Amino acid sequence: MPEGHTLFRLAREQTTQFAGRPVHVTSPQGRFTAGAALVDGRVLDGVRSYGKHLFARFGGDTVHVHLGLYGAFTGGTGTPPPARGALRMRWVADGPDGAGVWTDLRGPTACEVLTRPEVDAILARLGPDPLRPRADAGRALRRIAASRTAVGALLMDQTVLAGVGNVYRAELLFRHGISPFRPGRAVDEALWARMWADLVTLMRAGVRLGRIVTTRPEDRSRRRGVPTREDAHYVYRRTGEPCRICGTDVRTEMMVGRNLYWCPVCQPS
DNA sequence: TAGAAATGTTTAG
DNA sequence: TAAACCTTTCTAT
Numbered sequence: 001m002p003e004g005h006t007l008f009r010l011a012r013e014q015t016t017q018f019a020g021r022p023v024h025v026t027s028p029q030g031r032f033t034a035g036a037a038l039v040d041g042r043v044l045d046g047v048r049s050y051g052k053h054l055f056a057r058f059g060g061d062t063v064h065v066h067l068g069l070y071g072a073f074t075g076g077t078g079t080p081p082p083a084r085g086a087l088r089m090r091w092v093a094d095g096p097d098g099a100g101v102w103t104d105l106r107g108p109t110a111c112e113v114l115t116r117p118e119v120d121a122i123l124a125r126l127g128p129d130p131l132r133p134r135a136d137a138g139r140a141l142r143r144i145a146a147s148r149t150a151v152g153a154l155l156m157d158q159t160v161l162a163g164v165g166n167v168y169r170a171e172l173l174f175r176h177g178i179s180p181f182r183p184g185r186a187v188d189e190a191l192w193a194r195m196w197a198d199l200v201t202l203m204r205a206g207v208r209l210g211r212i213v214t215t216r217p218e219d220r221s222r223r224r225g226v227p228t229r230e231d232a233h234y235v236y237r238r239t240g241e242p243c244r245i246c247g248t249d250v251r252t253e254m255m256v257g258r259n260l261y262w263c264p265v266c267q268p269s
Numbered sequence: 270t271a272g273a274a275a276t277g278t279t280t281a282g
Numbered sequence: 283t284a285a286a287c288c289t290t291t292c293t294a295t
Binding site for chain 1: 274275276277278279
Binding site: 031067068069070071072085086088106107108109110256257 | 283284287288289290291
């Protein structure tokens with residue numbers, strides 16, 4: 001489930017559980033053995049996310065993780081379970097209260113040890129991350145407003161905007177009544193200011209809830225309580241289902257290799 | 270048991 | 283633009 005909110009949350013959790021203590025780092029699967037040996041037993045300074053990237057600092061060395069489409073961390077307290085399956089990286093430490101803590105990483109696109117300059121090179125190619133307090137929304141606008149490319153494609157481009165994935169893209173465009181096919185240059189400053197502010201709100205809510213919920217309570221079938229999975233989105237993965245606002249069938253199409261979802265009436269071209 | 274799909278990125282052409 | 287890659291989970295046979 002990795003869009004930016006997932007990584008932000010992971011960074012925070014891992015910092016709370018592991019920072020300031022030596023971490024036993026292994027790679028039971030074997031594909032990260034050399035990297036694990038570099039940082040094994042060292043004190044973790046902290047974990048930070050930027051966009052969909054995760055950076056765990058051990059002095060001058062940083063473990064960089066990108067979950068890709070289906071990478072995932074699991075974890076818990078006490079003694080870790082026997083390693084099974086393709087377990088790329090495991091952390092074990094004495095947690096803040098003295099009890100053991102552990103976390104397991106499976107299926108990431110990237111899991112590697114980087115030097116400071118290598119980390120900086122990754123950061124340099126990322127656009128502003130709406131979850132970072134001092135992110136510069138204007139930097140994204142300059143890219144968008146100068147481009148003939150569809151805004152639906154620009155929002156997914158990590159050099160334009162860091163941390164937005166397929167769900168936030170579809171939902172943000174719906175909430176603002178914008179066709180995914182509108183050229184970036186047809187997005188003006190006022191519209192972008194509204195979209196950015198909304199993204200900040202939505203992604204912070206994602207951090208808080210641990211999942212993406214974009215529907216307003218009045219647009220859900222059940223207005224009270226925790227929204228069901230069926231009720232959490234306006235258009236994402238709702239192909240052929242009626243739009244929550246106008247009842248038109250939600251449409252889907254491939255855009256830059258990814259499934260795009262939108263309502264042709266609420267988001268007219 | 271096999272196959273498809275999944276909130277992503279990189280590389281090759 | 284297409285294909286490759288990483289792994290799990292759900293669905294169909």
